[in-house]
Amino acid sequence: MINHDIVWHIRTQVAELHTELVRNSLVVWTGGNISGRVPGTELFVIKPSGIDYDRITPESLILCDLDGTVVEDSLGSSGFPSSDTASHAYVYRHMPDVGGVVHTHSTYATAWAARAEAIPCAITAMADEFGGEIPVGPLALIGDDSIGRGIVTTLSGHPSPAVLMQNHGVFTIGKNAKEAVKAAVMTEDVARTIHIARQGGELVLIPDPVAKKLFDRYHSAYGQNTEELRHDTH
Numbered sequence: 001m002i003n004h005d006i007v008w009h010i011r012t013q014v015a016e017l018h019t020e021l022v023r024n025s026l027v028v029w030t031g032g033n034i035s036g037r038v039p040g041t042e043l044f045v046i047k048p049s050g051i052d053y054d055r056i057t058p059e060s061l062i063l064c065d066l067d068g069t070v071v072e073d074s075l076g077s078s079g080f081p082s083s084d085t086a087s088h089a090y091v092y093r094h095m096p097d098v099g100g101v102v103h104t105h106s107t108y109a110t111a112w113a114a115r116a117e118a119i120p121c122a123i124t125a126m127a128d129e130f131g132g133e134i135p136v137g138p139l140a141l142i143g144d145d146s147i148g149r150g151i152v153t154t155l156s157g158h159p160s161p162a163v164l165m166q167n168h169g170v171f172t173i174g175k176n177a178k179e180a181v182k183a184a185v186m187t188e189d190v191a192r193t194i195h196i197a198r199q200g201g202e203l204v205l206i207p208d209p210v211a212k213k214l215f216d217r218y219h220s221a222y223g224q225n226t227e228e229l230r231h232d233t234h
Contacts, residue, residue, distance in 0.1 A: 007043070008075055010036045010177075011058035014045050014100075017181050018056045024185050026104040027053070032169075033082040036177035037092055037099045042066045044092055049080045066093050068145075083143050090148025091173065095156075100177030102184045105169040108191035109134075113164035119191055121211050122203040126190045128222070131159025131215035132208060134187060139166040147171070159215055162187040 014036040021027045021034070030053070035046035045061040062081035063071045068089035072078055082088075088101045104110075112119050112134075119134040121127055126134075137154040140146035151171050154163045161183040162172045170187050174180035197203060206214075 002041070002043070002071075002073055004073070004075060006040070007038055007045070007063065007073060008058065010038050011045050011061050011063075011076060014047075014061055014177050015056050015058045017177050018047065018053055020181050020185070021102075021104060022053050024188070026106040026184055026188055028105070032104045033084055033088075033102070034177055034181065035082075035085075035088045035101045038063075039099070043071060044088065045076075046081050046085055046088055048077060049082050064089065084147065086143070086145040087148030087151065087171075090145040091151055094148075094152045095173065097175065098173045100174045100180035102172045102174075102177070102180040103169065104184050104188070106184070106188040106191070108195055109162075109164060109170045109187050110168075111195070112136075112191055113166055113169055116166045118164070119187075119194055120203055121206050122194055122197060123190065124206065124214055125186075126194075127206050127211035127214035128218035129183065129186045129215075130162060130190075132211045134160050134162050134164060134190070137163045137165045137171075140168070142168075159212075 014034050017034050021032055030050050033047040035044050037044045042065055043063060045063050048060055048062055059076040061076055063073050064081055064085060065071050066089050068086045070078055084103055091098055091101050116136050118136050121132045135154050137150040140150045151163055161174055165171055172180045172183035174183055
């Protein structure tokens with residue numbers, strides 16, 4: 001039995017997050033996509049194939065199972081999902097902690113992918129978010145699960161939530177779709193910064209142990225502890 005309230009919540013969240021790809025100049029025309037896992041199920045929602053971003057609504061998103069098969073429900077479209085659906089499904093099947101997947105062709109990050117070159121870790125913000133370099137995944141065909149296999153192989157055991165798929169673009173993962181979108185925004189930001197820095201001379205890289213310490217601190221101590229804040233209001 002599908003919990004329609006939960007499905008609708010994820011539909012709404014993922015639809016709204018697509019506006020962030022446009023707002024942050026990570027996509028052009030109809031390229032790119034976001035998917036979000038429906039918690040407690042073997043389902044996810046994903047952008048339809050070839051739809052304009054200003055036409056994306058909660059109802060227009062496609063509900064799929066973890067094999068990438070479209071699932072009929074009363075809340076939205078039953079059209080054709082993104083051509084990357086099989087790869088998103090592969091990621092969800094093999095990385096159970098992942099709740100969101102994002103794909104972009106953002107300019108600077110894709111330029112690194114075109115060179116099949118990892119983005120080296122040379123700024124602390126990058127260490128915070130990615131724990132080191134952003135790795136390169138293999139050249140893979142579009143339309144089947146080949147990209148998904150490359151994502152899982154490259155990111156398994158790696159702290160980075162982003163991978164540059166060779167000659168293609170950026171894929172990011174997160175505990176939910178919002179976290180995956182944040183990773184996509186940060187990937188383009190550091191790709192641009194490191195590119196510009198390298199034009200001025202040789203990069204000074206952050207040693208791996210230091211990058212790990214920064215990553216661990218950022219993911220354990222940065223931001224607000226909502227539980228503590230809740231107690232502080234009493």
